[in-house]
Amino acid sequence: MKSVSLSSELKSTSYPGRGIVLGKSKDGKFAVAAYFIMGRSENSRNRVFVEEGEGIRTQAFDPSKMKDPSLIIYAPVRVLDNKTIVTNGDQTDTIYDGMKKGLTFEQSLRSREFEPDEPNFTPRISGLMEFENGKYNYSMSILKSDNGNKESCNRFTFSYENPACGKGRFIHTYMGDGNPLPSFEGEPVLVDIEGTIDEFTNTVWTSLNEDNKVSLFVRFIEIATGKKETRIVNKNK
Numbered sequence: 001m002k003s004v005s006l007s008s009e010l011k012s013t014s015y016p017g018r019g020i021v022l023g024k025s026k027d028g029k030f031a032v033a034a035y036f037i038m039g040r041s042e043n044s045r046n047r048v049f050v051e052e053g054e055g056i057r058t059q060a061f062d063p064s065k066m067k068d069p070s071l072i073i074y075a076p077v078r079v080l081d082n083k084t085i086v087t088n089g090d091q092t093d094t095i096y097d098g099m100k101k102g103l104t105f106e107q108s109l110r111s112r113e114f115e116p117d118e119p120n121f122t123p124r125i126s127g128l129m130e131f132e133n134g135k136y137n138y139s140m141s142i143l144k145s146d147n148g149n150k151e152s153c154n155r156f157t158f159s160y161e162n163p164a165c166g167k168g169r170f171i172h173t174y175m176g177d178g179n180p181l182p183s184f185e186g187e188p189v190l191v192d193i194e195g196t197i198d199e200f201t202n203t204v205w206t207s208l209n210e211d212n213k214v215s216l217f218v219r220f221i222e223i224a225t226g227k228k229e230t231r232i233v234n235k236n237k
Contacts, residue, residue, distance in 0.1 A: 006191040010207035015177040018088040020127045022138045023168020023193040030220040038212040043067045048234040049215040054079035061236035087126040106157045113153040119180040121145035136223045137161045144183045168193040201231045
């Protein structure tokens with residue numbers, strides 16, 4: 001698979017929805033994670049990311065305007081020992097609880113399906129970063145309806161061992177804008193990971209559609225030590 005510019009990939013559609021990027025910095029020192037949310041409705045756009053423990057949570061920017069918190073208020077990022085979990089919904093907690101009990105990433109998600117937001121049936125996308133003995137691997141998952149059939153859930157898990165320096169994988173909920181919104185298709189896109197944490201954060205944020213972008217989380221984790229550095233960008237201030 002040929003790698004593409006992450007910036008170009010983000011700019012190619014006005015509405016990729018929610019997206020996860022996992023990979024490794026060009027110098028090989030850092031594991032890289034990014035998660036962004038976008039919104040078309042006032043309710044979806046009325047959000048910010050806030051830090052919670054070692055992870056983050058979505059929160060209403062203006063609580064008085066929050067109409068329905070289901071599916072939009074959740075913890076996208078949680079840390080369990082040497083594992084960092086990144087998802088687009090409350091399945092973050094499902095994975096955290098499952099792995100705490102000894103289940104695998106894939107097994108933990110067996111109890112979940114795509115979101116019940118008919119007619120979109122938004123896919124649940126999830127990522128797992130694992131660190132052990134100076135090594136770093138990551139996995140990604142998507143749970144999606146079978147071409148809009150709410151009776152059938154298609155499950156895909158992708159695992160990347162010893163990922164290449166300067167490369168990452170990008171998975172998002174929608175192929176683009178539409179009604180209903182078309183679900184992501186295929187394997188996570190191979191993208192270039194470039195720059196420092198601030199340069200990378202700027203690249204992602206400025207490449208997202210100005211009208212629809214809401215919040216961005218970026219984390220660089222030093223593979224040798226586990227030291228974390230985080231950036232959060234919120235459109236609502």
